[in-house]
Amino acid sequence: xxxxxxxxxxxxxxxxxxxxxxxxxxxxxxxxxxxxxxxxxxxxxxxxxxxxxxxxxxxxxxxxxxxxxxxxxxxxxxxxxxxxxxxxxxxxxxxxxxxxxxxxxxxxxxxxxxxxxxxxxxxxxxxxxxxxxxxxxxxxxxxxxxxxxxxxxxxxxxxxxxxxxxxxxxxxxxxxxxxxxxxxxxxxxxxxxxxxxxxxxxxxxxxxxxxxxxxxxxxxxxxxxxxxxxxxxxxxxxxxxxxxxxxxxxxxxxxxxxxxxxxxxxxxxxxxxxxxxxxxxxxxxxxxxxxxxxxxxxxxxxxxxxxxxx
Amino acid sequence: xxxxxxxxxxxxxxxxxxxxxxxxxxxxxxxxxxxxxxxxxxxxxxxxxxxxxxxxxxxxxxxxxxxxxxxxxxxxxxxxxxxxxxxxxxxxxxxxxxxxxxxxxxxxxxxxxxxxxxxxxxxxxxxxxxxxxxxxxxxxxxxxxxxxxxxxxxxxxxxxxxxxxxxxxxxxxxxxxxxxxxxxxxxxxxxxxxxxxxxxxxxxxxxxxxxxxxxxxxxxxxxxxxxxxxxxxxxxxxxxxxxxxxxxxxxxxxxxxxxxxxxxxxxxxxxxxxxxxxxxxxxxxxxxxxxxxxxxxxxxxxxxxxxxxx
Numbered sequence: 001x002x003x004x005x006x007x008x009x010x011x012x013x014x015x016x017x018x019x020x021x022x023x024x025x026x027x028x029x030x031x032x033x034x035x036x037x038x039x040x041x042x043x044x045x046x047x048x049x050x051x052x053x054x055x056x057x058x059x060x061x062x063x064x065x066x067x068x069x070x071x072x073x074x075x076x077x078x079x080x081x082x083x084x085x086x087x088x089x090x091x092x093x094x095x096x097x098x099x100x101x102x103x104x105x106x107x108x109x110x111x112x113x114x115x116x117x118x119x120x121x122x123x124x125x126x127x128x129x130x131x132x133x134x135x136x137x138x139x140x141x142x143x144x145x146x147x148x149x150x151x152x153x154x155x156x157x158x159x160x161x162x163x164x165x166x167x168x169x170x171x172x173x174x175x176x177x178x179x180x181x182x183x184x185x186x187x188x189x190x191x192x193x194x195x196x197x198x199x200x201x202x203x204x205x206x207x208x209x210x211x212x213x214x215x216x217x218x219x220x221x222x223x224x225x226x227x228x229x230x231x232x233x234x235x236x237x238x239x240x241x242x243x244x245x246x247x248x249x250x251x252x253x254x255x256x257x258x259x260x261x262x263x264x265x266x267x268x269x270x271x272x273x274x275x276x277x278x279x280x281x282x283x284x285x286x287x288x289x290x291x292x293x294x295x296x297x298x299x300x301x302x303x304x305x306x307x308x309x310x
Numbered sequence: 311x312x313x314x315x316x317x318x319x320x321x322x323x324x325x326x327x328x329x330x331x332x333x334x335x336x337x338x339x340x341x342x343x344x345x346x347x348x349x350x351x352x353x354x355x356x357x358x359x360x361x362x363x364x365x366x367x368x369x370x371x372x373x374x375x376x377x378x379x380x381x382x383x384x385x386x387x388x389x390x391x392x393x394x395x396x397x398x399x400x401x402x403x404x405x406x407x408x409x410x411x412x413x414x415x416x417x418x419x420x421x422x423x424x425x426x427x428x429x430x431x432x433x434x435x436x437x438x439x440x441x442x443x444x445x446x447x448x449x450x451x452x453x454x455x456x457x458x459x460x461x462x463x464x465x466x467x468x469x470x471x472x473x474x475x476x477x478x479x480x481x482x483x484x485x486x487x488x489x490x491x492x493x494x495x496x497x498x499x500x501x502x503x504x505x506x507x508x509x510x511x512x513x514x515x516x517x518x519x520x521x522x523x524x525x526x527x528x529x530x531x532x533x534x535x536x537x538x539x540x541x542x543x544x545x546x547x548x549x550x551x552x553x554x555x556x557x558x559x560x561x562x563x564x565x566x567x568x569x570x571x572x573x574x575x576x577x578x579x580x581x582x583x584x585x586x587x588x589x590x591x592x593x594x595x596x597x598x599x600x601x602x603x604x605x606x607x608x609x610x611x612x613x614x615x616x617x618x619x620x
């Protein structure tokens with residue numbers, strides 16, 4: 001019999017890709033979260049049943065009655081906006097911490113029968129002096145978003161330790177891919193289109209880019225590794241690339257001779273360098289499948305088709 | 311003009327004493343939280359206006375309209391039951407973490423004009439190898455309650471760091487006094503009355519006892535020290551006393567020759583030794599005013615009058 005997975009936030013950027021990956025692997029995928037998905041979209045993303053609802057314990061319980069008890073939960077719900085968390089910390093807390101509590105509580109009430117995988121964020125590390133960043137680096141977040149992700153992780157560890165809920169945390173680094181309507185590449189598309197290719201920062205900041213299809217595969221692996229000792233791994237490529245280099249590659253694909261320039265300023269909550277030490281996921285057998293240039297070309301193609309209607 | 315303080319959880323054990331202490335010092339005290347207080351009780355505890363309501367942002371905002379804007383908030387709301395937190399972690403989270411978020415959010419929206427004092431707990435330390443415990447000891451809670459108090463503290467530090475909310479945290483150790491209907495002394499009264507003076511544990515566990523009147527004074531001092539660097543202090547006497555010694559003193563006051571004995575077992579979430587290093591509050595000029603024997607005699611008198619109706 002097919003196993004059933006609840007994917008919270010399945011209408012979101014990462015959630016959708018996780019849904020499709022799990023469906024491809026043979027899971028029966030039930031999605032729940034904000035947003036509306038029409039039938040065509042649920043089919044595209046492999047979602048058998050979509051419930052447009054806030055991710056609360058009551059709604060998860062109702063979903064288990066309506067759609068069947070799950071074997072696993074991948075908790076992709078939550079905001080991923082650092083700037084927003086400074087303006088609306090209470091909402092960010094509710095979306096990122098309270099929803100995680102409820103996903104874990106749902107699993108606890110099923111006494112170990114439900115495995116849980118939770119995407120966290122490199123933002124839990126804050127401004128670290130050394131890179132690549134290993135998972136045992138002390139957590140020192142520098143934004144409300146980062147603080148809330150640490151709290152969500154603390155809940156995972158507590159539910160694993162006190163009630164043996166099988167959990168696994170993946171600290172995602174810079175995830176990108178078609179459908180991401182925020183952050184650097186979204187900004188880059190708009191600026192390239194407007195022929196004003198100028199960016200905040202120095203351009204020397206290092207980031208660790210991972211395509212969303214690879215991130216989705218990692219979340220699937222995380223389900224397999226979910227355990228009461230709550231393994232916590234970095235989700236990245238392990239390669240540091242400067243924003244200048246990334247935008248340089250982007251520019252070349254967009255049009256010949258498009259080169260970025262930079263304001264030189266820095267922003268609160270944005271650390272200098274984020275590069276993952278990926279020993280742990282490599283020990284799981286994980287290797288990224290989508291190259292950076294493929295991923296960038298795919299992103300630009302998507303943007304032109306959906307946003308510029310070319 | 312008199313300054314106004316909101317005391318959340320003002321119908322609770324610590325909240326009531328904090329209310330009376332602040333009223334005595336000349337504050338206009340507005341109480342909010344669970345429970346009903348009749349007029350006689352609000353007069354006894356120095357509470358000018360009592361609002362029976364859950365501690366949420368909306369209810370605090372409504373209270374500010376109804377009772378006037380406060381200069382300070384002392385956030386005494388929340389559960390203090392370790393055992394309960396294992397059985398009902400979600401409720402414990404909502405009571406201890408979400409309510410703290412809302413108290414802090416209320417202050418943030420007033421841009422530094424509202425000072426906040428938050429009682430935390432020695433439970434944030436978990437099982438520590440050394441005592442007395444200093445405030446810079448790594449936090450390693452061993453109960454859901456302890457995890458939630460760490461999260462409440464993390465929110466205090468975040469609101470102080472990101473929005474300069476003036477906050478102060480006091481990690482209370484073993485607080486006792488008339489009106490406390492749980493924990494060791496409550497248990498001791500019932501067992502002494504039933505002439506079965508036998509206790510869980512070995513009796514050798516060290517605790518740091520502080521009378522609730524002294525704890526209330528500390529919360530008042532904490533308001534004075536509230537600042538955007540979020541000072542965090544231990545609230546205890548600085549004296550370690552074994553549970554055997556404490557119950558021995560108790561027994562002597564209850565009736566001649568009443569001596570405790572012990573099962574020898576230990577309980578999840580109960581660490582061996584909890585003794586505060588109190589250098590920081592001594593530097594504030596704080597010295598406990600109520601001696602242990604006075605406090606015990608007062609507690610026994612209260613129990614006999616209210617529970618045994620002598």
